[in-house]
Amino acid sequence: MARYLYALGRFAARRRWWVLGIWIVLLAATVTVSITSGGKLNNDFTVPGTESQDVVTVLNEKLPAQGGASTQVVFATHGSAKVTDPDVMAAIAGTVTAFKGVPQVAEVIDPYQAKTIAPDGQVALSGVQYTAQAGQVEESTLDALRAAARTAEQAGVEVEYGGAVYPGLQMTIPESPEIFGLLAAFLILLITFGALVAAGLPIVTALIGVAIGVTGITALAALVDVPTVATSLALMLGLSCGIDYALFILSRHRNNLMQRMPIEESIGVALGTAGSAVVFAAVTVIVALCGLAVVGIPFLTVMGLTAAGAVLIAMLVALTLLPALLGFAGHTVTRFLPTPLRPGHNEKVARTAAIAPRYTGGHAWGRFVTRFRVPLLIGGVVLLGVAAMPVATMEFGLPSGGSLPTSSTARRAYDLISHSFGPGYNGPLIAVIDTSHATPDAVQTIAMGIQGELDVATVVPAAQANDTVLLQIIPGSGPNDSETASLVQAIRDHRESIEGSTGATFLIGGATAANIDTSQRLGDALPLFLAVVVGLAMVLLTLAFRTILVPITSIIGFVGSVFAALGIQVAVFQWGWGADLLGVVPGETLSFLPIIVLAIIFGLSSDYQIFVVSRIKEEHTGTGDARLAVENGIALSARVVTAAALIMFGVFAAFITVDNPILKPLAFTLAIGVLLDAFVVRLTLIPAVMAVIGNRIWYHPKWFDRYVPDFDVEGNQLVTTGR
Incomplete structure (x- = not known):
């Protein structure tokens, strides 16, 4: 594979205008299709094969007026005013009548006829039943519902909405998380490379890949139901993976240039070495995300496939567009920014990393790990174990009005209903x-x-x-x-x-029963999915490293980092530790969060495992000394893996600021998981284990040579057999 990627890199650099043109045309095509397709995202979380879904089928057939989604409408008065006052009754009655004329409305509950008036006389509970399911209720319908409520509002009545769909449900994800994530990534790249062009190229390629991926998802929404959060998940993964993949290849290319390798040759070698690791890393993430299909829940399958598509595009961009842009950039990627306080510092750091890595901080860390391998192993295992302990109290659920901040109309409706009627009226x-x-x-x-x-x-x-x-x-x-x-x-x-x-x-x-059924189905599927992920990890990492012990240590580390991240999530989002600081409403663990986190952290942990261990194996092939290989391998990979992990963390952490009950816990857990896996597991525990086991870590049975193909992730063939 290394030789094919080497040839691809040289071709993309040589035919850079053609490669750039193809990607520009592809971007323009996806944007055009996205705009003209009319695709819309939705929040229709249906789970076929459950009793609650059977109820929907029966209602659509027997009682079609009751088969669609519904909105709870809460009318509230304050002070001495009552909803039973004649003028207030007239205003609410007028609003109820206006509701009946809204498109897609099948039935409206009159609170006075239904006698859903609170004992204190200050809250009346109405309901609107639609002819369509939640995902098919038009935004214009909800806007018309809000407009119809003005009659009551003008009479001084507070009107709030809840239920499966309601005005304001489609929360627009602000652009600030992407901007903050990109700024953090650019700053980290600038510190890592010390050169403006080198810092900017991964951002440019990642943005192009994300633009194609996100617009492609919008176009796909015209054909299938795509949950709203799928775009945000694809955006997070597309940005972080796109930047990281470009970072790994560009870092290798820069080192080659500083070793006086010709530009085109340097690009080819970078793709044949770091590019091989990128391919394995990306394929691992893609396979893990596609594995979400084994759960058998459509919206989760679509989320996994769209996110996998975003990662695939990020990989293709890194393997083709990036080499083309590196061809355009030439030696400008080694044109360092001036440092007045420390003249020549950026260039000195870069050249030391490329030519004499034994003098870098990474090598010092490698020596520290090999020297104190046993205490670090014990300390790391204890840290992950303590962090994972809250998982034992994990309680699953899907977001309700009570999960939202008080700025949301659904939360205000939830509180009014709970106080005036009882909490059960929020989820009949x-x-x-x-x-x-x-x-x-x-x-x-x-x-x-x-x-x-x-x-x-x-x-x-x-x-x-x-x-x-x-x-x-x-x-x-x-x-x-x-x-x-x-x-x-x-x-x-x-x-x-x-x-x-x-x-x-x-x-x-009913909606509450559907949420319970979904949580139950996801909980039942979790062991199966974990088994599938572990099996995939064994196969892929065995193919990558042609050994048995490396995949086993990787899997144990992955399980430790995932459960530790989930434990910290429970402490924050269920127990409420630091909830005020993060703007979290403590409640339950999102029912599909563990499965998504398992898939993504598995893929990302395999990324860092491949990038770190491939350099260690490359050094071991040359020296035959296991501990020295660990030190040198960390020296060659620590700086770039640290930058990649911090970028990934920055992108995920930026989305924690979004007041979305699905996106916030997901982004938080992924951010924590990346930090733990990169720094505690991949740069500490795995090297410590390799130092303890020694040369036996690379043991494989003799039949490996006959039956297991050698994909040459390290690119040794480029050196030993020529190019």
Whole structure:
């Protein structure tokens, strides 16, 4: 593979105008298709094969007016005013009437007819049922709903919204995280390279790759349902991986130039060595993200595939566009910025790293690790173990109004409902009863049976059509409380006894039940996905390094860093440690967060494993001394891996500032995971283990040479067999 990449690098540098032109045309094409396709992202988290999804199917067939998404509308008065005052009643009634004329609205609940008036008379609860599912409710419909509420607002009534969809649900992700992430990356690159052009090239290539990836996702949304968070995830990974991949190749190219290698030759060698590691690293991330499909949840599959597409584009850009731009740049990548206080410092640091790495800080760290390998191993394992301890208390859920900041209308609606009616009104369950073969008292019997379950506040009829009856079940606890999940399970477990001899059958669903089913499905899939990821790691790393022990140590380190990151996430987002500082509303762990973090951290940890260990193996091939190889390998890789990890951390950390209940915990966990994996595991624990095991770390059975292909990740063939 090294020789093919070497040839590709030389070709891209030689035909740089053609390569640049192709990427510009591709960018223009994806932007054009994105604009003209009309693709829209959504938050439709459906889970086929669950009882709650079966309920949606039955409702669409039997009670289509109840089959769509819904919005809770809360009318509230303050001071001495009551929602039962004549003028307030008239304003609310006028608003309810106006709601009925909004497009896609199937039904509107009148709070006065439904008697959903709070005991203190200051809150009235209405509801709007749509003809479409959450992902298909138009933004114009929600805008019209907000406009219709002006009648009540002009009468001094506070109007707040919650439910599956509501005005303001489509939270626009600000551009500031990308800007802050890019600024942090540029600053790190500037410090690392000490040259303006060298610092700017990875940013330029990453931006081009991200632009193609994100616009491609928007175009794809015209054909399939794409969750809103998929774009942000692809953006984070596209930026961080794109910059990192370019950083690794550019760093090798600069070292080659400072060793007086011709430009075109230097580009080819950089691609044949660092580029080989980039290919393996990117493929590992892509395979891990595609592995999300084994969970069997459509929105998670789409998130994984779109993120994998962004990483694939980042890899292709690094392997083709970057060499072309390096051809244009020539020797300007070694044109260092002046340092008045320390003249020549940038150039001295760069040349030392390229020509005499044994005098660098990286080599000093390598000597420290090999000398104190046992204490560092013990300390690192203890650190990861302590950080991982909160995982034992992890509780899964999906965001509700209570997960949002008080600046959100859904949070204000959630608080008003909880205070005035009880937390269960924020997440009602529904029972769909088939009465086609039922006795006359079947519905009443089932309702009484459900009412008798622990934690049921009330059961009320909601709708009826022919042989189908809909009951609304109000739990005594909130939508993300463990008691509500237990209630759903209890009703389903006691189904036969509740149905009795009535001849009727029922299903339990609703948005809250759907969230519970999703969390259950994800929790059940987690062990399978972890097994798949571990199996992939063994295969890919065995192919990369042609040894057994290196993949085993890598997997153990990966599991340690992932569980430590998840533990810290639990401490912050569930226990509330530092929650005020980060603007976090403590609650539950996002149910699909562990699986996504497993996939991404697995891929990124393999990145750093390949970049560090490939340099150690390269040194071991030349010296045959395991401990010296560790020291020299870290000396050659520590600076660039440190920069790459800090860039990755900076990009992820920038998204923590976004008030999004999905994006914030995801970005936080990934940022912590990258730091732990790069600095604690890859630059400390793995080298320490390799120093302890010695030359045996590279052991492989004799049949490896016959059956396991040699992909030459280190690019040794470029040296030993010529180019």
